Amino acid sequence: xxxPETRQCQNCQASFTITPDDxxxxxxxxxxxxTFCPECRFQRRLSWRNERTLHRTIxxxxxxxxxxxxxxxSGYVVYDRDYWWSDxxxxxxxxxxxDSAKSFFQQYDELMRRVPHPAVFNARxxxxxxxxxxxxxxxxxxxxxxxxxxxxxxxxxxxxxxDSLDLYILVDGSLCYDVVSCFKMYSSMFSEKSxxxxxxxxxxxxxxxxxxxxxxxxxxxxYHIFNQPYSKEEYKKKLEEMDLGSFKNLxxxxxxxxxxxxxxxxxxxxxxxxxxxxxxxxxxxVNCKSCFVATNDMRNCKYVANSTxxxxxxxxxxxxxxxxxxxxAFDSGVQASRLCFVATVYGGVNIFYSYNCHGCQNxxxxxxxxxxxxxxxxxxxxxxxxxSLRAKIVEQMTRAGEYGEFFPxxxxxxxxxxxxxxxxxxxxxxxxxTKGYKWRDREASEHQPTVKAENLPDHIKxxxxxxxxxxxxxxxxxxxxxxxxxxxxxxxxFNIALPRKCFECRHQDxxxxxxxxxxxxRQCMCKTGHAHSDQPCPNEFETTYAPARPETIYCxxxxxxxxx
Numbered sequence: 361x362x363x364p365e366t367r368q369c370q371n372c373q374a375s376f377t378i379t380p381d382d383x384x385x386x387x388x389x390x391x392x393x394x395t396f397c398p399e400c401r402f403q404r405r406l407s408w409r410n411e412r413t414l415h416r417t418i419x420x421x422x423x424x425x426x427x428x429x430x431x432x433x434s435g436y437v438v439y440d441r442d443y444w445w446s447d448x449x450x451x452x453x454x455x456x457x458x459d460s461a462k463s464f465f466q467q468y469d470e471l472m473r474r475v476p477h478p479a480v481f482n483a484r485x486x487x488x489x490x491x492x493x494x495x496x497x498x499x500x501x502x503x504x505x506x507x508x509x510x511x512x513x514x515x516x517x518x519x520x521x522x523d524s525l526d527l528y529i530l531v532d533g534s535l536c537y538d539v540v541s542c543f544k545m546y547s548s549m550f551s552e553k554s555x556x557x558x559x560x561x562x563x564x565x566x567x568x569x570x571x572x573x574x575x576x577x578x579x580x581x582x583y584h585i586f587n588q589p590y591s592k593e594e595y596k597k598k599l600e601e602m603d604l605g606s607f608k609n610l611x612x613x614x615x616x617x618x619x620x621x622x623x624x625x626x627x628x629x630x631x632x633x634x635x636x637x638x639x640x641x642x643x644x645x646v647n648c649k650s651c652f653v654a655t656n657d658m659r660n661c662k663y664v665a666n667s668t669x670x671x672x673x674x675x676x677x678x679x680x681x682x683x684x685x686x687x688x689a690f691d692s693g694v695q696a697s698r699l700c701f702v703a704t705v706y707g708g709v710n711i712f713y714s715y716n717c718h719g720c721q722n723x724x725x726x727x728x729x730x731x732x733x734x735x736x737x738x739x740x741x742x743x744x745x746x747x748s749l750r751a752k753i754v755e756q757m758t759r760a761g762e763y764g765e766f767f768p769x770x771x772x773x774x775x776x777x778x779x780x781x782x783x784x785x786x787x788x789x790x791x792x793x794t795k796g797y798k799w800r801d802r803e804a805s806e807h808q809p810t811v812k813a814e815n816l817p818d819h820i821k822x823x824x825x826x827x828x829x830x831x832x833x834x835x836x837x838x839x840x841x842x843x844x845x846x847x848x849x850x851x852x853x854f855n856i857a858l859p860r861k862c863f864e865c866r867h868q869d870x871x872x873x874x875x876x877x878x879x880x881x882r883q884c885m886c887k888t889g890h891a892h893s894d895q896p897c898p899n900e901f902e903t904t905y906a907p908a909r910p911e912t913i914y915c916x917x918x919x920x921x922x923x924x
Contacts (some may be wrong), residue, residue: 362380362383362384363380364377364378364379364380365377365378365393366378367393367395369395369396369397369400370395370396371396371397371400371404372397372399372400374397374399375397376397376398378393378394382662382674385662385672385674385687386764388672388685389685389687389698389700391687391700391763391764392758392763392764393764394675394764394765395761395764395765396765398650398663398675399785399878401663401675401688401766402663402665402675402677402784402877403769403781403784403785404766404767404768404769404781405675405677405688405689405690405703405766405781406677406690406779406780406781406783406784407769407772407774407776407779407781407797408690408703408767408769408772408773408774408779409493409677409690409691409703409779409780409781410429410492410773410774410778410779410780411492411493411504411505411516411779411780412492412502412504412516412864412867413429413774413775413778413800414427414428414429414480414490414492415427415428415429415430415431415432415803416428416432417430417431417432417438417479418432419438419439419440419443419479420437420438420439420476421439421440421443421448421449421476422439422440422443424440426438426440426441426479426489427479427480427489427490428479428480429479429480429481429492429774429778430477430479430773430774431775431800434773434774435473436472436473436477436773437473437474437475437476437477438476438477438478438479439476439477439478439479440478440479441478441479441480441482444476444477444478444479444728445478449476451475451476451727451728451729451730451738452729452732452735452738452739452740454471454474454475454476454727454728454738455471455735455737455738455739455740456470456471456474456737456738456739457737457739458736458737458739458749458752458753460752460756463760463762464713464725464753464756464757464760464762465762465767465768465771467725467737468713468725468737468767468771469771471725471726471727471737471738472715472727472771472773475727475728475738476728477716477727477728477773478716480492481493481691481704481716482494482495482497483495483496483706484496484497485497485498485500486498486499487499487500488500488501488503490502490503491503491504491506492504492505493505493506493678493691493704494506494507495507495508496508496509497509497510497512498510498511499511499512500512500513500515501513501514501844501846502514502515502863503515503516503518504516504517505517505666505678506518506519506521507519507520508520508521509521509522510522510523511523511524511846512524512525512527513525513526513844513846513847514526514527514847514863514866514867515527515528515530516528516529516867516871517529517530517653517666518530518531518533519531519532520532520533521533521534521536522534522535523535523850524536524537524539525537525538525846525847525850526538526539526859526866526870527539527540527870528540528541528867528870528871528873528874529541529542529641529653529874530542530543530545531543531544531655532544532545533545533546533548534546534547535547535548535854536548536549536551537549537550537850537851537854537856538550538551538866538870539551539552539554540552540553540870540873540874541553541641541873541874542554542555542557543555543556544556544557545557545558545560546558546559547559547854548560548561548563549561549562549604549854549856550562550613550614550617551563551564551566552564552565552621552873553565553630554566554567554569555567555568556568556569557569557570557572558570558571559571560572560573560575561573561574561604561613562574562575562613562614562617563575563576563578564576564577564617564620564621564624565577565624565626565627565923566578566579566581567579567580568580569581569582569584570582571583571584571592571595572584572585573585573586573595573598573599573602574586574587574613574616574617574620575587575620576620576621576623576624577624577625577922577923579923583595585598585599586616586620587620603855604855604856604857605819605820605821605855605856605857606818606819606857607816607818607819607857607858607860608818609857610856610857622910622911624912625912625913625914625919625922625923626905626911626912626913626914626919627913627914627915627916627919628882628884628901628902628903628905628913628914628915628916628919629641629642629901629902629903629904630642631916632644633645634646634648635647636648637649637651638650638651638879638902639651639652639654639877639879639902640652640653640875640877640903640904641653641654642654642655642658643655643656644656644657644658645657645658645659645661646658646659646660647659647660647661648660648661648662648664649661649662649663650662650663650877650879651663651664651665651667652664652665652666652877652904653665653666653667654666654667654668654670655668656668656669657669657671658670658671658680659671659672660672660673661673661674661676662674662675663675663676664676664677664679665677665678665877666678667679667680667693668680668681669681669682669683669693670683670684670686670693671683671684671685672684672685673685673686673687673689674686674687674688675687675688675689676688676689676690676692677689677690677691678690678691678692679691679692679693679699680693681693681694681695682694682695682696683695683696683697683699684696684697685697685698685699686698686699686700686702687699687700687701688700688701688702688766689701689702689703689705690703690704691703691704692704692705692706693706694706694707695707696708696709696711697709697710698710698711699711700712700713701713701714701765701766701767702714702715702717703715703716703767704716705717705718705720706718706719707719708720708721708723709721709722710722710723711723711724711726712724712725713725713726713767714726714727714729715727715728715767716728717729717730717732718730718731719731720732720733720735721733721734722734722735722743722746723735723736724736724746724750724753725737725753726738734746736749736750736753769781769795769796769797770795770796770797770798772797772798774798774800775792775797775798775799775800776792776797776798776799777789777792777799777800778800783868783871784876784877789801802839805839805840807831807840808831808840809831809832809833809840810829810830810831810832811830811831811832811833812832812833812835813832813833813834813835813860813861814835814860816832816858816860817858818857819857820851820852820855820856820857820858821855823848823852823858825845825848827843827848827858828842828843828844828845828848830842830843832862834860834861834862834865835860835861836860836861836862836865837861837862837864837865839862839864840862841861841862841863843858875904875905876904877904878904878906879902879903879904880902880903880904880905880906880907881900881901881902882900882901882902882903882905882907882913883896883897883898883899883900883901884896884897884898884899884900884901884913884914884915884918885897885912885913885914886914886915886918889921890917890918890921890922891917891921892918897914897915897917897918899915899917899918901915
């Protein structure tokens with residue numbers, strides 16, 4: 361077995377370690393060890409993923425207006441999603457002959473600009489024109505990276521959710537509003553890292569609770585306010601007095617809840633049935649290292665996030681669904697094997713350096729193919745021709761230092777600031793363009809605001825359907841936004857004040873409540889009591905809570921001793 365090696369990232373110059381197990385994985389899929397550190401590889405993959413920036417453009421085939429993640433002046437050919445999936449056109453007709461005088465990535469960039477792309481990346485959806493990377497959805501509006509849902513607006517990374525708004529990471533819920541990292545929630549609002557709760561508001565790290573408000577770390581409790589018990593009648597009276605239909609009252613409650621969260625002890629990580637795992641928010645996983653928000657039969661994975669049912673895979677984001685041996689991939693999988701350096705590739709085997717290909721086998725450097733095999737740059741070959749040319753290309757890429765690296769950010773179809781990479785690792789325009797990345801300045805709106813958010817009526821009871829006609833200026837970024845009918849109906853039903861921020865600012869508020877997916881080696885902060893008696897707890901662990909942060913972080917044993 362090869363010894364571990366410490367190398368210097370060619371992108372950020374930081375040191376990173378390649379372990380013997382890592383070398384074994386790279387040997388298994390026949391790629392060289394990476395030259396980028398794990399975090400820079402993560403950034404590079406996500407610089408190709410535009411989840412929330414949408415544009416009005418024209419279908420190049422039908423000439424009808426469409427909504428697309430590709431800007432109208434991006435230089436890429438875009439088809440209406442349904443037309444793209446039809447048999448009315450042939451992606452092989454856009455193929456290129458491989459030219460050994462040019463670099464692989466130079467030719468791939470040319471192919472990306474020739475082959476038509478679907479306006480949005482979603483599958484098996486109904487009335488979801490404004491969704492990206494979403495499947496099995498109905499009536500979704502501004503939803504991204506989600507699976508199975510109905511009547512959801514302003515959500516990201518939701519699964520099996522109905523009749524809810526303003527969500528970031530919710531699995532199995534309905535009638536929820538403004539929740540973050542929750543599981544099995546019903547009729548609950550403004551809550552975080554909680555599960556199996558009903559009729560709760562402003563709860564953090566609570567489980568099995570109903571009718572609780574402003575609580576932290578409770579288990580199987582009812583009728584509690586700020587962790588204090590009340591009778592059912594007192595509880596209802598107190599909630600009426602708090603009256604979250606008033607924006608002023610809502611902000612006061614939010615401020616107090618933020619203070620309560622900060623004072624609450626926190627478990628170092630949420631690992632449920634996850635032996636030999638490191639990371640956070642892992643469920644039913646085995647031997648997964650540095651993985652985050654991953655569930656259901658994840659095995660032997662590393663540097664994987666927002667994924668499910670993946671085995672023997674490295675460096676993935678939104679991968680799995682019965683897939684194995686994946687590397688440097690996002691939004692890919694579904695009964696697949698050996699998908700390497702790919703984006704939005706479903707149901708395939710032995711596919712390398714390909715984008716938006718489905719149900720294929722043995723592809724190299726392809727775009728937009730369906731049900732094909734033995735293709736390179738969208739040109740059809742025999743098996744023998746394919747294998748010979750593939751070997752030639754790999755040899756040339758290896759000499760050029762290209763093979764084993766994901767697609768460069770510089771040839772991404774999107775501006776860096778349009779992508780998820782800018783959420784996790786933001787750059788200024790100057791920083792991005794200095795690196796050779798694209799950047800897209802904010803487009804001037806064709807509409808002017810009719811009201812500023814701060815001038816909206818304080819109470820939801822004073823709002824009628826005329827608000828649906830207003831164009832509101834965001835109190836934070838000063839962009840404009842509107843209130844949609846289902847949103848207004850929901851807020852009135854649950855007596856919640858109108859939001860004063862646009863969708864994107866609200867999303868960023870939720871996004872930044874979740875720790876960056878980076879691990880830090882720390883020791884439990886419990887000082888006395890529990891199994892370690894009057895001595896500080898000796899337990900050490902890997903956690904997403906950086907040492908300089910103010911929260912109190914416990915190991916699982918100490919946390920359970922106080923909370924469960």
